[in-house]
Amino acid sequence: MRKRTISSVSSYLFSSTSIPCSMRRLISTLVLGEHKGGIVKPSCLSAISAAGSICNDNSISILLAGSGPSLQKAASHAASSHPSLSQVLVADNDLLTHPLAETWADLVHFVQQKEKYSYIITSSSSFGKNILPRAAALLNVSPITDVIEISDPKVFTRPIYAGNALSTVRYNGLDPCMLTVRATSFATPTLSLKESNSTFAAISQVDLSEFTQETFGKSKWIKKSSPNTERPDLVNARVVVTGGRGLKSAENFKLLETLAGKLDAAVGATRAAVDAGFVANDLQVGQTGKIVAPELYIAFGVSGAIQHLAGMRDSKIIVAINKDSDAPIFQVADYGLVGDLFDVIPELLEKLPVD
Numbered sequence: 081m082r083k084r085t086i087s088s089v090s091s092y093l094f095s096s097t098s099i100p101c102s103m104r105r106l107i108s109t110l111v112l113g114e115h116k117g118g119i120v121k122p123s124c125l126s127a128i129s130a131a132g133s134i135c136n137d138n139s140i141s142i143l144l145a146g147s148g149p150s151l152q153k154a155a156s157h158a159a160s161s162h163p164s165l166s167q168v169l170v171a172d173n174d175l176l177t178h179p180l181a182e183t184w185a186d187l188v189h190f191v192q193q194k195e196k197y198s199y200i201i202t203s204s205s206s207f208g209k210n211i212l213p214r215a216a217a218l219l220n221v222s223p224i225t226d227v228i229e230i231s232d233p234k235v236f237t238r239p240i241y242a243g244n245a246l247s248t249v250r251y252n253g254l255d256p257c258m259l260t261v262r263a264t265s266f267a268t269p270t271l272s273l274k275e276s277n278s279t280f281a282a283i284s285q286v287d288l289s290e291f292t293q294e295t296f297g298k299s300k301w302i303k304k305s306s307p308n309t310e311r312p313d314l315v316n317a318r319v320v321v322t323g324g325r326g327l328k329s330a331e332n333f334k335l336l337e338t339l340a341g342k343l344d345a346a347v348g349a350t351r352a353a354v355d356a357g358f359v360a361n362d363l364q365v366g367q368t369g370k371i372v373a374p375e376l377y378i379a380f381g382v383s384g385a386i387q388h389l390a391g392m393r394d395s396k397i398i399v400a401i402n403k404d405s406d407a408p409i410f411q412v413a414d415y416g417l418v419g420d421l422f423d424v425i426p427e428l429l430e431k432l433p434v435d
């Protein structure tokens with residue numbers, strides 16, 4: 081069973097107080113925000129926390145793009161979601177209805193030309209990793225990705241070799257310094273009762289009169305094809321149930337779907353399960369998949385290869401079910417059960433209350 085290391089706990093609980101005040105300077109930061117259904121995603125709130133840890137007396141703006149009422153609703157939500165935020169910039173345009181990376185990168189470039197931020201930060205989600213490096217290329221700077229700790233406004237720590245080593249780097253480039261940050265390393269704020277009724281940031285609309293298909297966005301959105309699912313989003317879910325090659329077939333993964341339904345959980349998978357065609361690759365957790373850190377991570381038939389652990393080892397509680405008592409997953413698990421998942425899952429389904 082695992083023992084949490086001081087470094088992983090301290091990075092999890094990292095807060096703005098870790099940078100001495102003398103090292104802080106007046107800077108302006110833009111956070112590129114992600115939202116869905118009128119709600120700003122928790123990973124963005126972590127990115128704002130990261131911005132606040134660079135300098136908490138600065139000006140932090142969040143850029144929300146999209147179109148229509150759900151964007152305006154997300155702007156109101158953002159304005160009251162994080163005490164470190166001072167401004168919500170709303171980019172409302174039909175070209176931005178879908179998060180098309182090329183167009184959004186153009187938007188970041190466009191806003192930066194006008195506002196000259198010192199930092200541009202977003203979360204290390206698929207969204208952030210798709211857009212920020214493109215925007216960095218347009219701005220001719222080199223981004224730093226997957227930041228887990230900010231110990232000085234220009235010094236950043238990021239995992240390398242599938243999380244087996246940490247690399248600390250100093251940014252010596254021109255402004256803006258562009259970062260993607262791991263949501264799991266920067267806590268979202270817990271608002272007091274008074275704060276939860278407050279508005280922290282002013283909302284302003286970005287003037288997009290020059291933003292047209294002719295000048296921005298070489299790509300045009302055609303359509304999205306994805307299975308409709310009511311399951312919580314894998315990266316932001318509080319509970320994740322993951323299946324590995326031990327599940328043996330796509331049919332058997334339906335057992336996990338049923339279990340996930342009872343636990344209001346997201347379903348994840350190992351690369352071996354994805355490669356075997358059991359599930360779609362957007363469920364893959366790990367070095368080349370999604371990075372998750374839910375409150376509860378339950379792994380069925382997962383061996384615990386380092387590339388998989390790189391995507392889930394920061395989960396608060398890890399439960400592993402494997403028939404091999406020597407499986408490496410047990411070294412990181414808080415609770416382990418040596419057993420056959422085809423016995424364990426039906427038993428769990430039977431014992432969990434009917435929804």
Ligand SMILES: Cc1cc2nc3c(=O)[nH]c(=O)nc-3n(C[C@H](O)[C@H](O)[C@H](O)COP(=O)(O)OP(=O)(O)OC[C@H]3O[C@@H](n4cnc5c(N)ncnc54)[C@H](O)[C@@H]3O)c2cc1C
Nearest residue numbers: 324325326350351352366367368369381383387388403421
């Ligand atoms: C560059 C690179 C990047 C990679 N990126 C990723 C990544 O992002 N994510 C990822 O997951 N992997 C990744 N991998 C692959 C990784 O190395 C492993 O091959 C993969 O994670 C193994 O998946 P698995 O645990 O499902 O399969 P296996 O290693 O085959 O393990 C299956 C486990 O199921 C158990 N089992 C079998 N039957 C049962 C049963 N009935 N009941 C209970 N337990 C059972 C077995 O004991 C075994 O431990 C990457 C590899 C490389 C080289």
